[in-house]
Amino acid sequence: MYFKVRQSVERSIFILLLMGMVFPLAGQDTYGQLLQQGQIFFRQKQYEKAAEMYKKAVELDKDRADAHLWLGYLNYYLKKYDDAQQCFADVLEKQPNNLEAHYYAGICDRERARFMDPVRRTFTWNDAEEHFQKIIEIDSTYMEVFNEFAKLELYRENYKKAIELGLRQIHIKPNAINPSLDIFRYYDFYLAYGEKGVFKSFDDTDGVQLEWLRKRHSVYDRFFLGEKYRRLGEFAEADSILSELLQEDLPISKVPVYLSRVRLYYETGRDEEAEKDYWDALKSVRSYHELRFIYDDLKYLMTDADLKTSFPNLNKIQEFYERFWTKRNPFPGAKVNMRLAEHYRRLIKAERDYRWDGVRLLVTDPDISGVLKFPAVYYQNDRLNDKGFIYVRYGPPDQVATFLGDRTASNESWLYYETFMNPRLIFHFEIHEYGEPNAWRLVPAPSNPQMVETRLGWDPQLDAYYMAQTELDRQSALSEVRIESRQMVHEALNKERALSIKNMRTINYTMNIVNFLDDLNENYYEIFIGVPKDNLFGGRNTNDTLQIETGYAVQDTSLHLIQKEYHTKKLLNSDSTYFYNNQLLDVYRTYNDLNTFYVSTHVLDEDTLALGGYRVKIKSNPFSQSDLSVSDLLLAYDIAPTDKVDAFTRNGLRVMPNPSRRFNRDQLVYVYYEIYHLDNQDGLAEYTIDQKVEPQEESKGIFGTIAGLFSASNKKTISISKNYQSSEPRAFEYTAFDFKDWEAGRLRITITVTDKNTGKSAQSSTIFNLQ
Incomplete structure (x- = not known):
């Protein structure tokens, strides 16, 4: 992923290459032909051949500077700074005021000195400064000389001087990209390390920085004053400054301001506001270079495949970031993206320590x-x-x-x-x-x-x-x-741990997904969640309360988020309003037309951050739009007629689901199901329902594989057949089974419906545990 903006000097090289030649090649003599061939190889990334052409041109005429310059450009581009510097020095011997040669020689001296011993480094950096000062003396508007000089002062740890040079560059060329980005780096280093040789005699280095920033009034100083307060943990002051800036029409990008407040809000437990700021930061991006701020926070988590991704426009990049965080979020249905929150909390600590x-x-x-x-x-x-x-x-x-x-x-x-x-x-x-x-x-x-x-x-x-x-x-x-x-x-380093799970309490719960057809013949799924009360309030006092969040998300096979929803409930241990059979029950409904998709569910204790979650893969098997069909079977603790309408009401029945699929033998086992497309052309549908219960051998199937064939045991079975009539093409049925005389084990219930008017049959079955 190419988010880092190419340095202006490198861009200028390619501008020269695209122009074909910047030097007059009158008559296209051999010297000019060699340079032109070198440029062709350079554009084709055949760097050795390009160097060979330039060297031949140098040998052909050592007194002309053109070949020395191009060989210097090539070596600079390949980060061979020693060789490049020598090439530019050769040009300066012939043309002492050649601005390009001074410019690149200064950069090369600056970069190669970083790998030298301290004494040589000092002398070489002084040489770099002389090159930059020479350019400023001749033409202070040349390219981005002040910004390149600022980078030199950054290396020298003269951070305030780097800031002043960077600001001067922005004043001269307000639309230049690199200075507008690099200035944030100069301020950041100043906040992180102070000023070399200045603060060593002070106990209050933070106070000195704050005083310096307060005396200045540029938008950069205002922003970094807020950022300094954030780093000091003075969050109210920081929030005030950052929020004020975000309300203004700023001459700088708002992205770093948003990201500073993202950190602040995550540090102070305001996760929803932090996440909103993060997406607002992404939406506020107006040009590719602004993405560097987003990228710099994210790059630690990327894979090599991510880095190779290219995008035709900004919208595609924004989609990439949304997909990036959705794929990594283990609980995509939650109120907040837990992975994003975890990342910033880790990043904040890493930046500090x-x-x-x-x-x-x-x-x-x-x-x-x-x-x-x-x-x-x-x-x-x-x-x-x-x-x-x-x-x-x-x-x-x-x-x-x-x-x-x-x-x-x-x-x-x-x-x-x-x-x-x-x-x-x-x-x-x-x-x-x-x-x-x-x-x-x-x-x-x-x-x-x-x-x-x-x-x-x-x-x-x-x-x-x-x-x-x-x-x-x-x-x-x-x-x-x-x-x-x-x-x-x-x-x-190509993987990650999504959440820090050390000392985290896990909430165990059960879920069940059932497929139905609505009145418009559209398929939908109902997702049932059941959380045992002991898993929430175990060991707590009677008057204790919990803020519990449940939720679900649907993702396609590439983990793009399709739908999500969550509910929050404040539960009192002594209040049974939200509990049935000592379980917190919740239900969600989702429509989608995907052939295969993932359903993720979660339960979160917002007070202690205890949580649990599932992700299951669903292969859609939609009901026919015209042929006789039977819905999935919904197992329940109780079903009874009702006038009350709530999340558990279905067609005049209150169905209290049992997502665990486990029943005690002294409990009745209720089964709810729906029948679709009965033939009632003559005003009356007649049909037979056959109900069969039979034991199943233990299976090693994983959760979610709830249908299929299992070998039957020799234990007793139940078979019941009854005739029914209906004036409607749909019927809503339920049955209660009494298994108190049965042995514990896995049982399968199969419902077969036969339409007497057409002779067609349809079937549905499910498995549960009797204990």
Whole structure:
């Protein structure tokens, strides 16, 4: 996914390429032909051949600058900054005031210095500054020179100076894309780290920053004043500033303002408002470059396939984000998207505790042998250390271990227990002895076997590494650990843990889905949920209350959200209003014309965040529009005629469903069903209903596979046949069965209807448990 905006210098290169040639090639001499051929290869991404053409042109005429420039462009584009800088230096020897050469030479010096030792870095950055100052002296409007200079000051940790240069660039070129994005980065670094050499003598660094921002009046200063308050936990002040900005017609993008308030609301438990702000942020996007703000919050969760996705327009990108979060939400019918809320809570902590913006040098990589191989998404992370990256994907670890000892690297390992969605995962982190503080990097195994002492029992291979008696055994065990870790890390970085489930209480409940036909002959499904009262109020006092949410969602096979609905109820332990047979019962109705779809349901205790959920796959089997049909059978605790109309009323009957499909033998088993398309052309439909009950052998089928053939036992069965008449083409029937003399076990009820006027028959059956 290409959300990062290409740097202006790279865009300019391609503008030159699209123009064919920017240099006059009078007569198309050999020199000009070589340059033109080099450009063709450049456009075709045949970079070696392009370089060959440019080098031939250089050899042909060393005094002309054109080939040096193009070779410099190519090396710059390939991030070969040393080679590129030399090319631009060659141009400047011939043309000391060549602005393009100064521009690119300054950028190359700035970038290559990051990989140098401190002394050389200082001198090289000074060279970069001289190039930028030279351009400003000649033409301060040239390209985006102030913004490139600002990036240099960012690297130097002169954040306030970077801000001033960035703002000056925006003043000169208010419509330039990169400066309008980069300015947020400059302010962000200032808030995160302060000003080098200034705050070290102050105890109140936050106060100094607040005072500086208050004295300034640009829209950026106002926004980051609100953001600073948010980071300090002064949420009322932050909310006031951010909300005021969002009500104004701003000269800057509102997306980062919305996303700041998204964080604020999630931090303060205002999940519904936070989610609304998130979608408002997405809706407020008016240009592709604004998506960088959305993308920067999301990139840690993307897969390599996501990164390759391309879009023809902004609407498709917005659809992608909606689908992205819906697919990851384990409870899509809930009031709020729990996965989105979980992501931002993790991201907030990671930005606070695991921030690291340093250069990932090979020389300071504790995985010195390069054992671990990462998917492309790993390299999108430029804001967090590896602990933060894992935290955003998997949440807090179930166990943390570290080893403190002489001459051992800073180390920590995280263990995530196996769940029904994820295998057991172990991540090892270390900081290289020459690494920066907080520069935690993933390693395949603890670098010292002594470290495993605090991880014993986590993994047999790790234990073997620790307990090895000889160096040969130790190296053999270490090799096994590395192989295992390499595979595990690569797979884990393409997955995630949707919710942090540590210490989470699970609400067990049952559900049942039944298919009917409405008065307009449209198929619909009723979804019944039953939650045992003990699962909600177990161990609580009589006067305790709970705020309970139930809900459902329908998704297609690509997990696009089709429908959702939820109900919230405030329950009092001593009040039985919402309970029947010691169960909280709820029902939903859904229409859709999909052949195959998913139904997800959930139950959430909003006070303690205890929850439970199901997702089942449904293959539609629609009723005929004209032939005799019988609905699915609805099992119930009780059915009785009623004048009352509520969610459980059906055609003059109050049907209290039993979603569990379990009945005690001393209970009556009620069955409700509907008959469609009886032949009543002469004003009277006559039909026979045959009811059969027979035991079933135990099945290993999963929940949701509730129909099909099962082998019958030799135990007793029930068969009842009765004749009926109706003046309507539809009939609504129910039956009560008494099984007190039967043995416990699985039973199948089959209803067969035969239309005497046509001789046609239709059948429906279901299975339940007698206990």
